[in-house]
Amino acid sequence: MRLSELRTGERGVIVKVMGRGAFRKRIIEMGFIRGKEVDVIRNAPLKDPIHYRVMGYDVSLRRNDAKMIEVIGTAEFERISSQNTNGRTNQPIYTVPPDESIEAMAIRKGKTINVALVGNPNCGKTTLFNFASGAHEHVGNYSGVTVDAKEGIFHQNGYTFMIVDLPGTYSLSAYSPEELFIRKHLNDEHPDVVINVIDASNLERNLYLTCQLIDRDIRMVIALNMYDELEKRGDKFDYRSLAQMIGVPIVPTVSKTGSGIEELFNRVIKVYEEKDPVLRHIHINYGETIEKGIERVKQALRQTGDTSISISNRYLSIKLIEKDSEVETHIREMQGADAILQERDRSVTQIETLLKEDCETAFTDARYGFISGALRETYEPNKIREATGTQIIDLFVTHKLLGFPIFIFFMWIMFEATFRLGEYPMGWIESSVEWIGGFVRNYMSEGPLKDLLVDGIIGGVGGVIVFLPNILILYAFISFMEDSGYMARAAFIMDKIMHKMGLHGKSFIPLVMGFGCNVPAIMASRTIESRNSRMITMLVNPLMSCSARLPVYVLLTGAFFPQKGGTVMFILYATGVFLAVLMARMFKRFLFNQEDIPFVMELPPYRMPTGKSILIHMWEKTKQYLRKMGGVILIASIVIWFLGYFPRNTEKGKAFDEQIARIEQSDVNENDKTEAVAELERQKNITHQQDSYIGQIGRAIQPVLSPLGFDWKMSVSLMSGMAAKEVVVSTLSILYTGESDDEQALAEQIKREQETEGMPAFTPLVALSFMLFVLIYFPCIATVSAIVNESGSWKWGAFVIGYTCLLAWIVSFLTFQIGQLVIQLIH
């Protein structure tokens, strides 16, 4: 808790003093040191300032200042101690041995360091975070992998590190959501130490953010990441000298292998304890003209005496002169804002007149000048440089003629491998599911629970779990493309096409990610600066066929197009892409027709993804899939079973039972009797299914879907697929096979299934129409929810549901009707 939260008469022990510069120094000099007791004597009438007693002296602090001191209150101490005694605590950081004093606890808590990871996109920040915290956050070789802050805990040398992995950013301006997010985190959370992760292969650009962090005056350690690549290139970098120059410790790291990470956190401890010899605050020299302007605004800020203690006046002055809208809003809320802003305007006019460029550019130039100067003294690139592997590979994969065939070839390989390689493990899982079903069927007593287990749960969930290998193979390919850097090239070669769609090249990555799962893909669209492109990318993303639709394709292509499975799947995915292009163009024309900002996309060097990284990614997906099995798919299977099982004991059912009983008691021979009973049982089942609740629902919606060639069972499975697309297969499994739980039996059954007129229910044409409908219609609930969250409006969620359902109907209708016409003409 913070000192400001203690009530009058309460006592606390100081854990740490946050803040910076003169404020922090003054507070510490007053005696606010870790482990010291502080009493709240009284609050002033308006609760500000507050009168404290520390080390026998009485001091008064403003509430805002007291907020910067972390304490442990006696009440909090007693609560934690009693929890420990009762053995109920689940917070390992604050677990204390019995009889530990409040002072000892404060010192222990003081050894918890809040660390924020800040760096450019694709600098290896997330890999470093994963290595340190043991987390399994996915790392992609392109920008925007971390779209939210991720937290992890890590222990070293008796200290606990609470690490936050912030989104990648190039600067701390207030343009993109990431930049604002980081600024807000630094302002509100006051991390004790910031680790600025720098890509050693691109020092100049990465150090730009460092300059802004130096301006911000926060305690920092630089992780010179991917240092091995710098060494491999033969470059010479005297990072120790640079560290001395900028007053920030620099530690070379290779986050992929974990090299240097222990040393990095040792330096973090030293910086936190203010024992690092390198640590000092410097001012970046912006040149006489700008410096004069900064000084004038700083004076104006000082005169108000009301600026934030966590942000330096120099930083505020710089940001004001840079016309940072967020800082300006903050200043406007202060007393004397008019005077400050007038001074700012005067300084801006002067700088712009003298330098003949706008202030923002002047600052950018000065920072790059500072970096250039620093690197000239410390960095010597290898002059004899051979063509790098990246350049050679790029000659082919980004070639204007070869690029597209290579891309299409990779895509085809991906789908072919998903289909072919997946067949083997699929067979093993099928056998296991079949064995479990058989075991329950043979050993459990008759009753509705047995029916639920065999037909509902094992039939439903088992029908979907067999597709896990296919999904994993697909994810392995996507993960490989992301991590190797090929995905960024694909975005590069697709840029022109994306522009024709009214999108950015950057939109390509969320769209390809959509092949895995639409939800993270929609979240990844956050990295697109232009709102128009971002919205269009989100709206067309559900047309990118996610892996949840794969089970439906595998089932139906396996049953109706066994020799051309890979090709049919490729066509389905291509149709999704084509429709996405079409809809994007329409949305661009009718909904988002404003001009876009220019496209900028990095081409990171190729890196061979480690097997571990791909395996971690696949394991994460397996967990997600299994969780889905135990959640939404299990529940949907149970619901479908309930709706199909009830109502029981109907008049028609009783009539069938009576007929069966009569035949069993008759004198006909045994063979005829068995055949007649089996036929009656089949008729009874069909009648029961038709009269069940699900049958009633299916018949109610069938008129809408029958022009597409779908019977009521297909209609019901489509309805259930709204929860999650995998449920389509489990519903088909329950409705068509009744008691069977393996995919092979389902494939056989849907080929045999006949309508009441004796025509087959599923033909290759119906299967194609059905797969196209599944590809396009209603994105799952999670996707709709993601769109609502990201767009900030339910309207867009509803819009996506509406347009996808309508488009699915039109496409399936045209496919089925035109297909039938062609078949009639051929015959």
Add this chain to the structure above:
Amino acid sequence: MWQEIIIVLIALYVVFYIGKKIYKNVTHHKTGNRPCCGCSKCTRKTG
């Protein structure tokens, strides 16, 4: 008979689960999950 009782319990659990999911979805949207933490100047809101 015991099978019927378990079936009823499962049905109740399913109803509870679906209700909870719907409630979470609705309230999740209200609290927001924006990358800018509800920052008033966020380009995602104003853009």
